[in-house]
Amino acid sequence: MGSTPQVRRKVTLSDIAAACDVSRATVSLVLRGSPLVNKNTRARVEEELRRQGYVYNRSAANLRRRTSSSIALVLNDLANPFFAEFAAGVDEAVAAAGFVTLLGNTAESTDREQAVLGSLVEHGPGGIILSPAEGGDARKVLEAVGEHLPLLLFNRELGGDMPARAHWDTLVLDNQRGAQMAAEHLIALGHKRIAFFGGHRDSSSCRQRREGYRQAMHAAGLRVESHWMIESAPTRLDAARQAAALFAGKSAPTAAVCYNDAVALGLMLGLYQHGRRPGHDFALTGFDDIAEARVSMPPLTTLSTVPRERGRQAAALLLHRLHHPDTPPSHTVAPVKLVVRDSSCPPPAA
Amino acid sequence: MGSTPQVRRKVTLSDIAAACDVSRATVSLVLRGSPLVNKNTRARVEEELRRQGYVYNRSAANLRRRTSSSIALVLNDLANPFFAEFAAGVDEAVAAAGFVTLLGNTAESTDREQAVLGSLVEHGPGGIILSPAEGGDARKVLEAVGEHLPLLLFNRELGGDMPARAHWDTLVLDNQRGAQMAAEHLIALGHKRIAFFGGHRDSSSCRQRREGYRQAMHAAGLRVESHWMIESAPTRLDAARQAAALFAGKSAPTAAVCYNDAVALGLMLGLYQHGRRPGHDFALTGFDDIAEARVSMPPLTTLSTVPRERGRQAAALLLHRLHHPDTPPSHTVAPVKLVVRDSSCPPPAA
């Protein structure tokens, strides 16, 4: 009745086999639910498994079967709510497929990215989902990952010059179209002088969003003043600091398309600090629709990317690749949706 | 010069040994940087390792050495910024120790917790860091984890009746002291009628925070009206919904100690919706110091828990346990720090 102490050594399949007086092969068949084993034997073995508190050693099985039961998830900034949601989505889908997630956070450092990839690959994941650190080099990533391990790139392109045949899949947001929609929305409200605020000049997502903004402005026959393009780190703090720059020159803008939500929230704070009231005398939009966008003051008009769903999608794409290693690389662009809230108001004088 | 194609099969230590005309054992020694091998042999082998693009198979090594190179991290809500930061801290320390992180998100479901633990344990982690789902049962957790796998419980106690000898370590925040500090701060500002707002009645952290609040009130000789204790889900949305309840009866409070930051931010929103201005005619405090607390309107007075540092600490505690399996369980209470910002103002009539 009492549980067997089993002080140190782990219980293995051999222990069970010995106790039931059957071969290891039979126990293995039971574990995998094979229809070959006799009903009685199965019952006897299963009872013994419970009794001894056996736990399956999947690494050993993977070694023998030359399979994998994990996928690696490498993120440039796990602490960012956008990626945290994304990770939750990945894990959800990965777990549902019977895999486990190996996590690695690079904190936006390409050195750590190299190290993390190297370390994770040694654990034999079936594939890798990577949101690259800024300024990474395609060649180095490929070197760490190898030519044959399925790789899904999320969110960013890889920098550096491309190797001859890039074998990876990609999943990116429709940055350009999204920023374009935001700008069109502000234009429709009557704004004429619209800034593009925040983000790093050379990040690929920022470039794409700027481009979308430009297209919308151009299509509406509106001019873009160079001092309406304001760079900042993609953080609230730096964004708040840069707010003043908007009103430095003459012909100050009445609205801004912000690089992302963090920047937009920072800008809001900066506006308040300069005595302006976002959503009343200045309109702005974000990008990402993080949880706080809904409850900021005022609630933020933004582009919803549904990061959790993107995580599920990324996992699905990678799992698909695991089963079809030889189909040509796929490149998915996930649509984004404009969510209108109170931060985008008409221009004051309109 | 060109890289060897190596179309399918992975390169193993045997391949290298064959190519260098040495034994597998020697290659193994090289890989582990043993001082036994001759300088020339080492160079020859290392060159070949590079040439063939060898990657170490850590699972195989772990099998043979009966070691582990991973730790499992199981969280009740990865999408919550608090836990995302925590996870980043864990991963940082875990990676620095040469381990990888196996991630599992339970989304606050005890069923998924069981499944996730079961699945992760099969991959042979060296230990587990678990932030339990609400309403979990100690017995079931122990059943999934086993009696001998190092386990560190973070943030919450386990429900259900305790097994005879609980072998796990714990790391919790000083919830009681924190809430007490918040209440004392409000009292010092001159508030007499202070509510405790939000959180689930029966969650252990909420109980502890309520207790801290009570102690402070009692120590100051202040009464606690029962309708000042308002329950809510620990989310912004539900908190905003419950805001009205504060002013339902007579003797409405002039301040509130909130269960956590999410609840506090929700309450702020609710206050605005009822025409009140938090930080001017109503004071409130949060708990956690999430990133947005600093930039809310007004910036939130709260208790800083430094979740990333807690993550590092959790990893350190678990790694310590790995090296000292037989020392008695440790129970760590992490201090919290009051961060005063603008949301805590004096009472209006004072």
Added chain:
DNA sequence: TCCCCGGTTTGTAACGATCCAAATGTAACC
């Protein structure tokens, strides 16, 4: 009686690494 058959079971050799005791080669010593 013998043979064949489906339903079960099993022995043995892997998977890719490490451990360990023993073997090798070389230089140094008496």
Added chain:
DNA sequence: GGTTACATTTGGATCGTTACAAACCGGGGA
């Protein structure tokens, strides 16, 4: 020259599991 000491190298056996081909077994048909 023979012995010892030291530096290197190596052949298995092994970790816990699975694949595979072969063996077993009881019964039905010839």
